[in-house]
Amino acid sequence: MSDPTRRTRARAATEIEIRRTARTLLVEQGPDAVTLRAIARELGITAPALYRYYKSRDDLIEQLRQEICADLAAEMMALPEQPDNPLFAICRGFRQWALAHPEEFTLVFASPPGTGAESTMRKYGEPFGRIFLAAAGQVLATYAVVTPPTDAIPPELREDLARFQTELLGALAESGTVFPADKLELGVMFLMVQMWARIYGHITLEVFGNYPIPVSKPDALFDTTLADLAREVGLVAADA
Amino acid sequence: MSDPTRRTRARAATEIEIRRTARTLLVEQGPDAVTLRAIARELGITAPALYRYYKSRDDLIEQLRQEICADLAAEMMALPEQPDNPLFAICRGFRQWALAHPEEFTLVFASPPGTGAESTMRKYGEPFGRIFLAAAGQVLATYAVVTPPTDAIPPELREDLARFQTELLGALAESGTVFPADKLELGVMFLMVQMWARIYGHITLEVFGNYPIPVSKPDALFDTTLADLAREVGLVAADA
């Protein structure tokens, strides 16, 4: 039954160790400290050995980015139930994660473009995208939402929102989420974009300390924002 | 009348050249490319010469950061009048600047904490903070705003908002802006924080390409967001 050979197991173990070390360096000393030599040093091997695992430093960084996404998604999945609603659970969890892991957050969600790699949120195949969409779908299926009518949405935006609609429907179908398709109007898509912007804005602001004032009770501010958001959307628990 | 000596003038000119070169490197090759040696190379001088102008590389980067803030503020000041309202003019201008200068935006508004330096927005003495506050003050003085009553604001937040109120009053008084003090209720402060978060969220999302979908008409999306925001706040031009 020991299908994987000793070599295979050792290799897998080392690979995990490499990424663990890389992440520790990222967390403790910032992105510039994640060098092949530093990782090797920490692991007690020589730098060229790492080329058995990664084509180059850039390759390693990219894999690291993906691992961070996967871990984030796993953490969001494992979140305990929240009293108000599942999307807000994800929002709170995401915020907690961002505050606890600012360097990882920066690498994945706030790195300047140009590296060519598509952004995290746009890769629906990537775990975090899936999670966020699944939660959104769940909310749409469970709650009553007050959305702007389609003709209140500027014509220039309709095409983009329609594409989003299509992609979201596809992703939801794939993940097997049950939802009433007729609830996915353009207005809902618009709201989702606005909500994501607001959540992302608050979290980024908090992580980078760019609120116009020092906030002594940041948890309260975030919760108030969520409540405000729910109020605006007319979000009321269907079972309450 | 040539008060400044030849040496003084030359020194000033070189200082400007150094920062211009540093910014070009930042813009074209990212933050890691801003090295003393690269700057010196570009300028046709030797690296140690830069120590006549800056204590260290970190010092240079910090001064660069401040210069970027000053330039941003100057640009915001010079903005042409906008049909709707002056705060939205600043919002649009800020967005345009961020999109046109992603590396500068990242350095100033989206760099992980830890360097000890206080954040940009919190330094009211810094130009951009002043501008934003002045515009906000102007809006408050000119327009009718629907704000949540003070007792609708969670008690945990009141202390922070009150501090913000005090600081804002001070900054406005200093800058000589005329405004009705009684309009600066806590609800207004809360709204300002929320608005800033939303604007910052959208801009950061756009700069880093983290919208959940590719947006083909980003200008329209931003303008729609501004309109949405104005509607929510009940912001109506007093003279319209």
Next chain:
DNA sequence: TGTACATCAGTGAACGCGCGTTCACTGATGTAC
């Protein structure tokens, strides 16, 4: 106006450092007969 001295922007060599990547290699682990 002329001379002696002080200032100080910029030089050039050197310091010690860490980096990514290549290459030919060793030696333990795995496989086929």
Next chain:
DNA sequence: TGTACATCAGTGAACGCGCGTTCACTGATGTAC
């Protein structure tokens, strides 16, 4: 079960590179008398 061969994780030396910072210096510019 034993032997010959293949695989491949990791080595160690070397490549060429760029970096921040220090130091004693030169020589033009500025100042005081």
